[in-house]
Amino acid sequence: MACIAFETGETFRSNIRNAAGSGAVGLIQFMPATARGLGTSTEALAKMTAVEQLVYVRMYFKPYAGRLKTLSDVYMAILWPKAIGKPEDYVLWSKGTRPTTYRQNSGLDVNGDHDITKAEAASLIQAKLARGRLPGNLWREA
Known part of the structure; x- marks a missing residue:
């Protein structure tokens, strides 16, 4: 929930779009290619309720099962899985x-x-x- 709070500016809105124009949308800011890999689109994700979108959040995290030992690793799964x-x-x-x-x-x-570390993020x-x-x-539902 802390990651979702950060990614949505504490709105928990499933339709929130990335302000920098990356095309990302939703609770964990799904990129278009990521959405396609999950069998959907950012447009479809944006139309879902937060509860409906949680199904895709779970699908997204499934490949990382057993590897996310810390809060920073959970966030790295969203931001930079290499870390x-x-x-x-x-x-x-x-x-x-x-x-x-x-x-x-x-x-x-x-x-x-001028260096962004895992700890800083x-x-x-x-x-x-x-x-x-x-x-x-x-x-509360936004």
């Missing part, structure tokens, strides 16, 4: 070596050092988890 199981200081993207990908994800560079998810555990934070 699953890597140490927390693993650099996902660096401004010097992957400038476009870095730019698209620069908001994850918490310390501003996951810290934002951890913050959503902490916020979600506060009294009175019950999810």
